[in-house]
Amino acid sequence: xxxxxxxxxxxxxxxxxxxxxxxxxxxxxxxxxxxxxxxxxxxxxxxxxxxxxxxxxxxxxxxxxxxxxxxxxxxxxxxxxxxxxxxxxxxxxxxxxxxxxxxxxxxxxxxxxxxxxxxxxxxxxxxxxxxxxxxxxxxxxxxxxxxxxxxxxxxxxxxxxxxxxxxxxxxxxxxxxxxxxxxxxxxxxxxxxxxxxxxxxxxxxxxxxxxxxxxxxxxxxxxxxxxxxxxxxxxxxxxxxxxxxxxxxxxxxxxxxx
Amino acid sequence: xxxxxxxxxxxxxxxxxxxxxxxxxxxxxxxxxxxxxxxxxxxxxxxxxxxxxxxxxxxxxxxxxxxxxxxxxxxxxxxxxxxxxxxxxxxxxxxxxxxxxxxxxxxxxxxxxxxxxxxxxxxxxxxxxxxxxxxxxxxxxxxxxxxxxxxxxxxxxxxxxxxxxxxxxxxxxxxxxxxxxxxxxxxxxxxxxxxxxxxxxxxxxxxxxxxxxxxxxxxxxxxxxxxxxxxxxxxxxxxxxxxxxxxxxxxxxxxxxxxxxxxxxxxxxxxxxxxxxxxxxxxxxxxxxxxxxxxxxxxxxxxxxxxxxxxxxxxxxxxxxxxxxxxxxxxxxxxxxxxxx
Ligand SMILES: Nc1ncnc2c1ncn2[C@@H]1O[C@H](COP(=O)(O)OP(=O)(O)OP(=O)(O)O)[C@@H](O)[C@H]1O
Ligand SMILES: [Mg+2]
Numbered sequence: 209x210x211x212x213x214x215x216x217x218x219x220x221x222x223x224x225x226x227x228x229x230x231x232x233x234x235x236x237x238x239x240x241x242x243x244x245x246x247x248x249x250x251x252x253x254x255x256x257x258x259x260x261x262x263x264x265x266x267x268x269x270x271x272x273x274x275x276x277x278x279x280x281x282x283x284x285x286x287x288x289x290x291x292x293x294x295x296x297x298x299x300x301x302x303x304x305x306x307x308x309x310x311x312x313x314x315x316x317x318x319x320x321x322x323x324x325x326x327x328x329x330x331x332x333x334x335x336x337x338x339x340x341x342x343x344x345x346x347x348x349x350x351x352x353x354x355x356x357x358x359x360x361x362x363x364x365x366x367x368x369x370x371x372x373x374x375x376x377x378x379x380x381x382x383x384x385x386x387x388x389x390x391x392x393x394x395x396x397x398x399x400x401x402x403x404x405x406x407x408x409x410x411x412x413x414x415x416x417x418x419x420x421x422x423x424x425x426x427x428x429x430x431x432x433x434x435x436x437x438x439x440x441x442x443x444x445x446x447x448x449x450x451x452x453x454x455x456x457x458x459x460x461x462x463x464x465x466x
Numbered sequence: 467x468x469x470x471x472x473x474x475x476x477x478x479x480x481x482x483x484x485x486x487x488x489x490x491x492x493x494x495x496x497x498x499x500x501x502x503x504x505x506x507x508x509x510x511x512x513x514x515x516x517x518x519x520x521x522x523x524x525x526x527x528x529x530x531x532x533x534x535x536x537x538x539x540x541x542x543x544x545x546x547x548x549x550x551x552x553x554x555x556x557x558x559x560x561x562x563x564x565x566x567x568x569x570x571x572x573x574x575x576x577x578x579x580x581x582x583x584x585x586x587x588x589x590x591x592x593x594x595x596x597x598x599x600x601x602x603x604x605x606x607x608x609x610x611x612x613x614x615x616x617x618x619x620x621x622x623x624x625x626x627x628x629x630x631x632x633x634x635x636x637x638x639x640x641x642x643x644x645x646x647x648x649x650x651x652x653x654x655x656x657x658x659x660x661x662x663x664x665x666x667x668x669x670x671x672x673x674x675x676x677x678x679x680x681x682x683x684x685x686x687x688x689x690x691x692x693x694x695x696x697x698x699x700x701x702x703x704x705x706x707x708x709x710x711x712x713x714x715x716x717x718x719x720x721x722x723x724x725x726x727x728x729x730x731x732x733x734x735x736x737x738x739x740x741x742x743x744x745x746x747x748x749x750x751x752x753x754x755x756x757x758x759x760x761x762x763x764x765x766x767x768x769x770x771x772x773x774x775x776x777x778x779x780x781x782x783x784x785x786x787x788x789x790x791x792x793x794x795x796x797x798x799x800x801x802x803x804x805x806x807x
Contacts, residue, residue: 283697300689303688313682313693314697323675
């Protein structure tokens with residue numbers, strides 16, 4: 209492990225009028241680590257992730273990347289330091305096809321500055337095939353694709369570029385079982401490459417299967433952060449629903465440690 | 467609730483396949499041919515060389531406005547100010563010529579004035595977050611007001627021969643002197659406005675299809691938030707579209723005033739509707755993300771020929787208004803059906 213975490217969020221705050229979406233949240237991520245972010249609907253998971261991806265500007269707090277404080281005012285700032293995001297809403301332009309979406313904002317160009325659509329198509333074909341060998345509709349507007357195919361494009365976009373930190377906000381919500389398994393493999397592979405991953409998910413099975421650490425949010429606060437070995441699914445469920453661990457948790461954990 | 471967990475079918479509701487867009491353009495082209503055919507039957511003079519030239523001239527003004535309008539509509543906006551900006555630009559050019567500026571710099575000044583009006587529109591829309599409809603409606607009054615104020619509502623005439631060249635000149639015109647001293651036009655040539663329209667259309671199509679800014683204009687209109695999250699500077703894309711629309715309105719103003727050899731502060735009223743109609747008939751969608759230059763060209767010719775043909779057939783100006791009104795509603799209606807699930 210390196211000296212610094214890949215990224216540190218310190219005392220992050222975000223409110224919308226009276227709604228406190230994120231309150232005094234501190235969280236870090238190390239290379240090759242998968243951190244599960246859990247919580248009920250509206251707990252503030254997406255807000256926290258959007259702040260880290262530069263899509264939302266926090267009201268307070270600090271973000272450090274590799275130990276250096278950074279200020280993100282737009283998504284490009286976060287991308288510039290290697291933070292890629294799969295948004296919960298996928299963030300695809302409906303009328304454009306898969307290659308155009310994959311390279312949106314980072315188009316490949318020819319020597320004369322023209323769009324190099326031929327090369328973008330080839331590259332897209334390659335990276336999409338890695339995620340879904342059956343992906344054929346490369347020239348169709350993404351509005352005509354299935355939810356799963358759209359999700360695959362969003363994932364492809366996040367891993368194509370030089371990624372150091374990957375934020376996945378419910379990346380498998382619309383995927384079938386085989387695609388979900390593919391994404392799980394992908395996560396393991398990226399972790400092995402030393403990429404740090406935030407995985408927002410409601411799927412307890414995936415979280416326990418893939419994550420090294422779980423962080424549970426409740427009403428904008430972090431109510432629990434644990435290594436995956438020290439909690440059970442019921443413990444995490446209790447954190448999500450009640451905002452606290454079951455009463456007998458510390459006793460059980462002590463027992464297990466002995 | 468998570469958006470992504472909605473059933474997959476949700477995403478296919480707004481399906482617009484390239485096939486459908488192609489079909490739309492094809493049917494517009496067919497409409498155009500039917501119009502030409504119908505009007506040619508109704509009045510023999512319709513297909514005469516002189517009338518063809520007139521149609522070309524009328525269409526070039528609608529076409530120039532329509533191209534700018536198409537860019538704006540693709541971003542998901544609308545520009546109601548083009549008719550007024552056209553007048554203001556023409557007036558600025560006319561006044562510049564009057565104070566002694568040569569024609570080319572004067573016309574450049576007029577186009578720049580149009581571009582500035584567009585920049586103001588873009589600023590109000592992206593910075594002050596005023597909806598395009600309201601922002602450009604304001605500019606419609608502002609530009610017209612300035613044009614009328616500057617001229618005291620009086621046309622500026624006697625602008626000299628050079629001023630009329632752009633609107634009345636033609637490439638490859640062959641004129642022969644007859645014995646009685648009067649000239650005879652052997653071949654009328656290709657009018658400059660038509661050439662100008664062709665150049666602008668090719669340039670705009672290139673920008674929209676082959677350049678990054680074009681891609682970003684489509685992305686902005688397709689899903690503004692997605693474009694923003696993807697790193698597209700959506701405000702710049704919009705600003706670009708409005709500046710283009712304003713500048714092209716300025717260019718159209720110069721063509722029109724040059725044609726009349728008079729700067730008319732009251733020219734161009736309601737031209738924005740022709741431009742919108744041209745874009746929508748050509749397949750641009752008022753909800754953004756869809757549209758193109760070639761379609762708009764077809765749309766411009768449909769409007770131009772409709773106006774001219776009705777004129778030739780002796781249909782009164784009042785009835786013409788009614789017809790065009792229905793055509794505009796019809797075009798937008800088709801747009802609605804297209805976007806319906
Ligand atoms: N742009 C916004 N404007 C106002 N309120 C917002 C905005 N975005 C989020 N909120 C509020 O912030 C809170 C946290 O929302 P967030 O999207 O982060 O929840 P979440 O944990 O991701 O939920 P889910 O599991 O449903 O995705 C909610 O109460 C939400 O209503
Ligand atoms: Mg969320």
